[in-house]
Amino acid sequence: MSDATSSNPAADSFEEPLLSVRDLRVAFGTKKSPKEVVHGVNLDVYPGETVAIVGESGSGKSTSMHAIINLLPGTGRITGGSVKWKGRELVGLGRREMESLRGREIGLVPQDPMSNLNPVWSVGFQVEEAVRANGVAKGRKAVREKAVEVLEQAGLQNAAQRMKQYPHQFSGGMKQRALIGIGLAAEPSLLIADEPTSALDVTVQRVVLDHLQGLASELGTAVVFITHDLGLAAERAEKLIVMYQGNIVESGPSREILQHPKHPYTKRLVSAAPSLASRRIGADATLPAAPTSTFDMAALSERPSNAVKHGEPMIEVEGLGKIYKLRKGNFGYEDFHAVSGATFTVNRGETLALVGESGSGKSTIAKMILQLEKSSAGTIKIAGEDISKFSGKRLFDLRRTLQPVFQDPYGSLDPLHNIGNTIMEPLKIHNVGDAASRRARMLELLDQVSLPRELATRYPNELSGGQRQRVAVARGLALKPDVLVLDEAVSALDVLVQAQILDLLAELQRDLGLTYLFITHDLAVVRLIADRVCVMKQGQIVEQATTDEVFQNPREEYTRKLLEAIPGASIELGVS
Known part of the structure; x- marks a missing residue:
């Protein structure tokens, strides 16, 4: 089934859809040996309608929408079908x-915020350039004012x-x-938002999504969300399209599908979605034993396993501070306190989550x-040793026991x-x-991160965002470290892969x-x-407690606001 053209409220108000896609087929590779990745997709988007497309990484969500606006990467091309915009064939x-x-x-908010901004131009220059290019404002002052306005509307x-x-x-x-x-600068009739809030904290998510919803109602702007957040889809979209292996397997009203999914794949997606009712993985059950590794390296077992006993302090942070110098005026600078007086301890075998808004x-x-940044104040101890004075071989050895998984799977993988x-x-x-x-x-x-072995010979640009993040996790685990620092390690992953990685x-x-x-x-x-x-x-730690305490009885008003802002928190998903 590849049909998402069923009747909806928007269709009753408008005779013609803004966007009408019929039997869309997309392939990559040469004309002699093409590999079809989208197999006959049908969908309609009406003015003012909000549509969410969900599915696992590599299911064809982004490819389908990028094909519509002729932004397919590499050898990608449309091999069949029709795409009509306001009745005009594209x-x-x-x-x-x-x-x-x-x-x-047709505006686009691309998936990757890291590689879609030019590093040698200021952010303001790039927003102003989009405002000018789209003819939204003329004159330096008007362009600047509009640029500031669109950034404020986006929650900055x-x-x-x-x-x-x-x-x-x-x-x-x-x-x-x-x-x-930038995507909203010209107030387009249709905004394609590819994972628009995957890098945003919940409070900013709410600001941005409220703004998008306001645009849809005031200007008749249609929004297509490509997302892996089922809560967001349930709360914000009227229509839901579920994609699997290049096909649409289920479509219809969002809440109806997520509360009563019919297709086996949709049921899997819904059952894998984390919620506030979830419990700590492994809290009430014994996980199956890990598969016996056929990989035997004496070098990886050289470190004494009993150097730090389970439950003893592994990471001790006290009074930690970081001050950046921000340019002010022509030659002046001002202090910006990014972190002030942070104090916490993480015990061996424990997971401590740092949460809060972006920035x-x-x-x-x-x-x-x-030790990628030097602290301005305070101490950091790993296994009882103050690492702030480490350098040379001691720092090199530390990196073997302390491995990162970075937020950005695009920038942290070498494209060569x-x-x-x-x-x-x-x-x-x-x-x-x-x-x-x-x-x-x-x-x-x-195997551990559920990637096919044939990907070993491929390059990062040939992988989806979720696949790249799994590679980053695999690299972080390679040395079997004692400590793993995971910076938004699952934010780019769809719910099924997220569940696999968390397990x-x-x-x-x-x-x-x-x-x-x-x-x-x-x-x-x-x-x-x-x-x-x-x-x-x-920059400050305002609340620190066990996970159950924070979720069931938050002390700070700020924490309560974070919990209330979670998309779809009040919507009960089902698998019946």
Whole structure:
């Protein structure tokens, strides 16, 4: 079944859909040996309608929508079907005509906020460029005012000051808001939002989604969400389209489908979605034993396993602070306190979650613990040793026991290294094993993170966002570290893969006594993975307690607001 053209309220109000897609087929590769990835998709989008497309990574969600606006990467092309925009056929349309549509009539918020902003231009310059290109405003002053306005509408605080900064000075969520501002600059008739809130905390999500909803009702703007967040789909979209392996398997009213899914794949998606009612993985059951590894490296077992006993402090952070110098005026600078007086302890075999809004200092703490940033104040101890004075060989050895999984699977993978070499890189750098044993470990890791072994010879640009994030997790696990610092490690993953990775992390923690510092804005995921929670606001830890205490009886008003802002928190999903 590849049909999403069923009747809906919007269709009753408008005779013609804005967008009408019939039997859309997309293939990659050469004309002699094409590989079809989208198989005859049908869908309609009406003015003012909000549609959500859900499905696992690689199901064809983004490919289908990018095909519509002729933005397919590499060798991708439409091989069949029709795409009509306001009755006008888009398949075969010339480049200039398509460019006049993109931005002005059909806006796009791309999935990756990291690689879609030019690192050598200020954020303000890039937003102003979009405003000018789409003919929204004329004259330097008017363009600047409009740029500030769209950034504020997208939920960016202090937009006028932030415009002077460069992408590397923005957090992932702030970059995402800048891209949303660019996508909305021309107030298009249709906005295609590809994972628009995956990098945003729940409170900013609400600001952005409220704005998108306001646009839809005031201007008749239609919105197509490509998302893996079923709560968001249930709360914000009238119509839901479920995709699997390039086909639409189920479509209709969002809540009806998510509360009473019919297709087996939709049932799997719904049952895998985390919620506030979820319990800590492994809290009430014994997980199955980990598969016996055929991978034997003496070098990985050189470290004494009893060096730190289970339950003893593994990470001790006290009075931690970080001050950045921000440019002010022509030659002046002002202090910006990214982190102030952070104090917490993570015990061996425990998971501590750092949660809070984008820009609250979560990732900055992670970088200081990983010694990628030097702290301005306070101490960090790993297994009882103050690491702030580590350098040379001691710092190199520390990296073997302390591994990161970064927020950005696009920027943290070398585009010139294939996936196999990327995963084996830590083993090579730390001189662990020989070529054959490293390859065996790499294949084992691909199995662990549910990636096919044939991906070992592929490159990052050939993988979806979710697949890249799984590669990043596999690389982080390669050295069997004692501590894993996970910075939004599952935010780019669909619910099925997210569930697999969280189960894997819980299993590895149980079997190997791993310690996790888990940084996330997804509070439903926190419920599944964390033993304790630190809530951060504007660089300070404002609440710290067990996960159950924080969720059942939050002390701070700020924490209550975070919990209330979770999309779809009050909607009960079902698998009946």
